[in-house]
Amino acid sequence: MDRRQQKTKQAIFGAFSRLLERKSFGNITVQEIIDEANVGRSTFYAHFETKDELLREMCTDIFEHVFSDDLRQESNHDFSHSDYDFEKEITHILYHLQSSKKHLKGLFACESGELFMNYLKGYLTEMFSGYIEKEPHQAPTEYLLHMMVCSFTETVRYWIAEDKKYTPEELTTYFMEYIR
Amino acid sequence: MDRRQQKTKQAIFGAFSRLLERKSFGNITVQEIIDEANVGRSTFYAHFETKDELLREMCTDIFEHVFSDDLRQESNHDFSHSDYDFEKEITHILYHLQSSKKHLKGLFACESGELFMNYLKGYLTEMFSGYIEKEPHQAPTEYLLHMMVCSFTETVRYWIAEDKKYTPEELTTYFMEYIR
DNA sequence: TAGATATCGAACAAAGCGTTTTGTAACATA
DNA sequence: TATGTTACAAAACGCTTTGTTCGATATCTA
DSSP states (O other), X not given: OOHHHHHHHHHHHHHHHHHHHHSOGGGOOHHHHHHHHTOOHHHHHHHOSSHHHHHHHHHHHHHXXXXXXXXXXXXXXXXXXXHHHXXXXXXXXXXXXXXXXXXXXXXXXXXXXXXXXXXHHHHHHHHHXXXXXXXXXXXXXXXXXXXXXXXXXXXXXXXXXXXXXXXXHHXXXXXXXXXX | OOHHHXXXXXXHHHHHHHHHHHSOGXXXXXXXXXXXXXXXXXXXXXXXXXXXXXXXXXXXXXXXXXXXHHHHTTTOOOOSSOHHHHHHHHHHHHHHHHHTHHHHHHHHHXXXXXXXXXXXXXXXXXXXXXXXXXXXXXXXXXXXXXXXXXXXXXXXXXHHHTTOOOOHHHHHHHHHHHHO
């Protein structure tokens, strides 16, 4: 890929990410993005059809980067016999997320987070479904799965948004204690 | 208040709510709202300065309606000795929410939900803080509070979004089981 | 009924969007 | 190093949406 294209794309991603930290997605204009990124108008549209497309692409980029090696394992998650494996996987994911913290902050902070969140939730739903049903419960499995997935994304949100200084291991402990 | 104003405001609230069920807040135009509500352009702007203002006003309306009697109690929530009271309060809130289901669906369904969610979370944070610290725990209290609040809003979202046919009592049971 | 006021409808400027064009600079390659 | 290719900046464009204004009309209140 052309060096110029890389630079432009990175400039736009960076600018967009920075803007997302202080404004909601809906209130950010293309003009602001290209001003912040210092690229021409036509250049922006050469790379992205729309603002939504930019968001989508940034999300997939990050998601694929964060979960690339996990996805390669063909995600055969079966935690039915081992709490330890489950915890290890959680910590593993948190490490990945930590390394992408810079861009994630904007994505988790505001309304636009929905999109990346949905990627994450899709992945987690599959992963967590192996962990459920270990103990008998009244609530529908579907409900518990939904709640566990949301609890995890909210844990991450709590962690990222306020720059909480916990290690992935600490956070895993807290999370496991919460969902018991 | 003038009967015409009431009718107009209700027409706009209704139209907006219906649109929110099928489109995200950012993609709804004022034109669509006034077409759906069947009111003139100038009329809309006579009532609301902007689209965001409409959202804000609808949220406060619903929130105040749902929690009006609870708020009057000066919210002296102290559940330190009684799980029963806590459960009763939860069920109570769910009943209120159920009665406003129509408008809430749009607010919970999409990106715009953030605003109403934040009202709700503010209220719940105060309420839940009395329930925490009953058992010793490793995780920071702040974290647990955040998680409990989010768990509740997610429970409601799960309930509303998919028109799950649980009674407030059933849902309370599930929620209490989850947060234990 | 009379006076007040909410609404309608149309027209308007301003801002944002997405496209197109032209000239220039950075690139890959031979 | 020379050459063709590609990405970029800048400006102009038509279009959509926004938010305002104004006079005419319908509907309220008292």
